[in-house]
Amino acid sequence: MNKIWLSSGVLNSQLAKTGLPLWMLGLGADLLWADMNRLLAFLFHQGVLDEQFLQLQQLQDEASPNFVSEVLNIYFHESEKLLTNLRGLLMEREYKKMEIHLNQLMGSSSSIGAKRVTNVCVAFRAATHHTNRAGCLHALEMLEHEYCYLKNKLHELFQIEQQRALVAGVRYPEQNQNQ
Amino acid sequence: MESQNNNQNLTIQLTALVVDDNKVNRKIHQKMLDNVRVKNLGVKNGKEAVDIHCDGRRFDLILMDLDMPIMNGIEATKELRSMGISSMIVGVSSRCTEAEIQKFMEAGLNDYHEKPLNIAKLSSILHMINPNY
Numbered sequence: 001m002n003k004i005w006l007s008s009g010v011l012n013s014q015l016a017k018t019g020l021p022l023w024m025l026g027l028g029a030d031l032l033w034a035d036m037n038r039l040l041a042f043l044f045h046q047g048v049l050d051e052q053f054l055q056l057q058q059l060q061d062e063a064s065p066n067f068v069s070e071v072l073n074i075y076f077h078e079s080e081k082l083l084t085n086l087r088g089l090l091m092e093r094e095y096k097k098m099e100i101h102l103n104q105l106m107g108s109s110s111s112i113g114a115k116r117v118t119n120v121c122v123a124f125r126a127a128t129h130h131t132n133r134a135g136c137l138h139a140l141e142m143l144e145h146e147y148c149y150l151k152n153k154l155h156e157l158f159q160i161e162q163q164r165a166l167v168a169g170v171r172y173p174e175q176n177q178n179q
Numbered sequence: 180m181e182s183q184n185n186n187q188n189l190t191i192q193l194t195a196l197v198v199d200d201n202k203v204n205r206k207i208h209q210k211m212l213d214n215v216r217v218k219n220l221g222v223k224n225g226k227e228a229v230d231i232h233c234d235g236r237r238f239d240l241i242l243m244d245l246d247m248p249i250m251n252g253i254e255a256t257k258e259l260r261s262m263g264i265s266s267m268i269v270g271v272s273s274r275c276t277e278a279e280i281q282k283f284m285e286a287g288l289n290d291y292h293e294k295p296l297n298i299a300k301l302s303s304i305l306h307m308i309n310p311n312y
Contacts, residue, residue, distance in 0.1 A: 055297050059210045067210060075203050103246050107273045108203035111295040 032164035039157055046116075048150055053113030072154060075108055083144060090136055095128045098136070102128065105143075116146045193308060194237075195219040198228040198255065199244040199271075204294065208242055208271075211301050224248055225255025232259060238266050239308050242296070245272035245283055253286045260287035267308050271296055 043049045060067040082105045089098045106121040120143045127135035195217050199205045205221045212219040217240070222228050224247040241259070245252040256268055270283045270291040280291055290307070292300050305312045 052295050052297070055295075056207065058298070059207065059214060061214065063213075064210065071203060071206055074206060078202060100246070103273065104201055107201050107244075107294055110273060111201075111204050111207050 029164050029168040032160055032167060036157060036160045036164065039153070039160065043153055043157075048114070048116050048153060050113045050115040052111065056112055069158060071112060072158075075112055075114075076151060078108060079105060079147060083140075083147060086140060086143075090133070090140060093131075093133065095131050095136075098128045099125060114150050117143065117150055120146050191309060191312065193217045193239040193305065193312060195240040195242065196228060196231065196236075196238040196266075197221040197242045198223075198225060198247070198252070199242070200224055200247040201244070204244070208296060211296065211298060214298075215301065215305065217305065225250030225252060225258070228255050229258050229262075232262060232264055237264075240304065241266050241268045243268055243270050243288070245270060245279070253283055256283070256286040256288060267304070269304055 040049070056068055056071060064070075082101050086098055086101050086105075089101065102121050102125045106118055106125070109117040109121060120139060124136065124139035124143055127139050195212050197205050197208045197212070197219060199208065199221070200223045205223070209219050209221050220231070220236075220238075222231060225243075226249045228241065228243070229250065243252045243256055247255075250258075252270060252272070256270070259266075259268065267289045268287060270280075270288045271294050272279075272283070272291075273294040284291055290304065292304070
């Protein structure tokens with residue numbers, strides 16, 4: 001990567017591989033940070049996420065820099081298995097087994113702050129208690145919808161975070177001592 | 180004297196066992212404990228929790244989930260107490276019915292918290308074990 005010099009306030013910049021002047025990449029990081037915060041605020045406002053998601057983010061540190069994405073990848077993997085099983089169990093009217101799966105999904109969803117998914121799980125569980133097949137089917141469809149929406153939005157968040165980290169990771173070499 | 184007490188506090192290390200069949204919850208609870216320097220281990224059901232104690236391991240704190248396959252939290256808590264385990268056992272579950280919580284407490288819990296656990300709840304639990312922590 002080419003060096004930049006700061007001399008008497010004049011930027012003598014060369015281009016990074018992106019084609020952007022290197023000094024602009026810092027601004028890009030700020031804009032991406034703003035995008036990320038806007039998306040998070042939107043998800044909180046819509047009730048998709050709750051405060052528990054912030055707790056999750058706070059657990060991430062230098063010792064575990066990818067902690068949030070690791071947790072969410074486990075969550076996605078486990079949730080998709082549970083949702084597939086739920087559909088099968090509903091077809092077989094296995095309400096007790098469905099309740100066990102729902103407790104699992106509810107537990108992990110509430111732990112990551114997935115508020116709307118958790119709420120649908122609660123309603124679904126109530127329908128299984130009443131062995132209400134139509135109610136369960138409706139709840140399952142809602143659950144699949146909410147889960148897909150959550151997953152898409154969290155992926156969007158990750159993409160912005162990755163771009164921000166990439167841009168923010170541009171290092172500015174030391175100022176040329178001779179100038 | 181004060182600096183000696185401070186040094187003792189620095190060397191205190193609590194230990195914890197996280198008993199939960201849910202991978203997400205186990206990972207989160209273990210990370211919470213890591214972040215407050217509580218040495219910890221995770222197991223995925225009550226039977227594994229009992230087995231680890233049969234092997235001679237002891238923990239200051241056991242975070243016990245309720246609904247688990249093979250051996251649930253109530254059965255595991257009863258078993259551990261019958262073995263003479265005096266660790267602080269805190270039940271954690273997403274179940275809300277009073278009857279189930281009561282049954283869980285009667286098995287031998289010291290405390291119960293509804294999931295999700297957060298840093299504030301964990302701090303209050305650790306403070307109960309050691310006020311200086």
